[in-house]
Amino acid sequence: MQPAGSIFLSVAPSGARKTKADHPMLPVTAAEIAECAAACLDAGASMIHLHVRGADGRHSLDTGRYREAMQLIRRAVGDGLVIQVTSESVGLYRPREQIEMVKGLRPEAVSVAVRELFSGDVPEQELAAFLAWCHDERIVIQFILYDDADVMAYLALRRRGIIPEPRHWVLLVLGRYTGGQSSVRDLIPIHSAWRAEPGLTDNISWAVCAFGQRECECAIASAALGGHARIGFENNLLLPDGRVARDNAELAGSFAAVAHLLGYRLSTAHDMRALLS
DSSP: OOOTTEEOEEEOOSTTTOOTTTOTTOOOSHHHHHHHHHHHHHHTOSEEEEOEEOTTSSEEOOHHHHHHHHHHHHHHHTTSSEEEEEOOOTTTOOHHHHHHHHHHHOOSEEEEEHHHHTSSSSOHHHHHHHHHHHHHTTOEEEEEEOSHHHHHHHHHHHHTTSSOSTTEEEEEEEOTTTTTOOOGGGHHHHHHHHTTOHHHHTTOOEEEEEOSTTHHHHHHHHHHTTOEEEESTTTOOBOTTSOBOSSHHHHHHHHHHHHHHTTOEEOOHHHHHHHHO
16 A cells, blocks of 8 residues: 555546537647646656547547657657546446447546446446456556445445456546535545455545535545645646646646645656556
């Protein structure tokens, strides 16, 4: 397990829905994302959560666009960041298409929403085979859990062996359904559900992402409970004092400054790979 006081800082710089109308520094093109990645690495990040857009500006799971962005990011940061691609559907993709993207791309890491993958479109046996394939290919999955019901679904899948234990971790999403403004209170029910079966979760790393101005506060609360943090324009544009952040690196840097002040160490991509491999 990660030493006490260490945090993985992931940056989610764009997401699937925001545009430059929301913020002029939202990175959309592959070149913009690579430039953002380098700045966020300097600010203390160990992972970038990658979304790409199609020619029409809409969310895309196109493997060619992913490869272009990944190549430019690697050129900008070397192996200094773990590149985690998203498999998010955004109402555009079905589970089989999400699976095909992962198999075609073979990324270092991918995020998968339990409620999307296990929506009933694909037989559970086939999903188990896909997750086993990811394990064999050493693709690190982060399972996204939006509420305590998702946590219970994840635990049930673990108990039945559908989700293999090694080489995965979890993202707890706070306050998605509370008007887009998260608070530390949102962490209580989902973390309580997470701790309901410690035998299944003690050896699984987890992180938190949150919406709105209290993003940094929620991330620090996660660290205090032994978790990690995801920061970025995907969910929030505001610094803790309410000012609009200049860019993703300023958001990441503001979290890093608070974390350092409280005695936490920001772990590197090498640390993350060592733990999750």
